[in-house]
Amino acid sequence: MKIIETRDAQLMAKLGYVMQEKHKEMYPNFFKPYDEEAILHYFQERFKNPKQQVFLWIDDQQEREQIAAYLWLEEEAVAETVYRYGYTRLYLHHILIMPAYQGKGLSKKLLAFADNFAKERGISQLELHYWSDNERAKKVYQQLGYEVYTEVAYKQL
Template identity: 35%
Template sequence: MKITQTFDTTLMTKLNKTVQDEHVRLYPEVFNEYDFSSVHEALVQILKSGTHEVYLAEEDGEPAGYVWFERIEKPANAFKKEYRALYIHQISVLPSSQHKGCGTRLMEKVEERASELGIQRIELDYWSDNKSAKRFYEKQGFTVFREVVQKFV
């Protein structure tokens, strides 16, 4: 399995379909149906910021998945100490490459980048109905430190 940084927004957009479709399946009231053009334009804009990175996993020379994360740095203020983290926005592995170590290799790459950048915290969130994501992240050593709740009125 080969892991490399990518700037190929067309490929990223194609690979995004797996995760976007899962989000729509779980929460159709929240997520838009996958639309290549709008996802592509969003990714182009996101990568222009310079704080986002995307790494591609390839299996036998074929794309297998990606991880997209953002470097977040906030100065200390009256309420909080300085904050530095890598925030994982998405990890997506094609169904044919799942349960083969692809996701783990992508997460190892994020840890490697955090170490290179001198960042000690990696954060992410996932939707509560996504039980496979919960199991995967627990297996990767992630623990809950903040919870978000909602109330409809």
């Protein structure tokens, strides 16, 4: 595998299909149908911020190189409030393992990459969120030392 950074909004719009369909399958009343044009515009806007970075894991052992996974990171300053201290975090927006590469330990490699990325920049806190029904993700995050420090609840009326 080789790892490269991309700022290709068109590519991210195409890759967004896998992420959006998985979310829509899990929460059909919450997530919109896939809209490539909207996701393209969304990433064009995100990529204006140099602190938003996407890294691709490329399987270069295949006859034709394939994207195996991507990791979308953002270095973000969280402002101090009257209630809590401010801090800088590395926020993991998306961790996507393409279906053909799932179950092969790649998520642990992506998260180790995020750890090193943060350490190189002097960032001591990584944050991400995941859906409560995603038991697979929850298990991996717990194994790698992630702790839940907040939960969001909702009530449908």
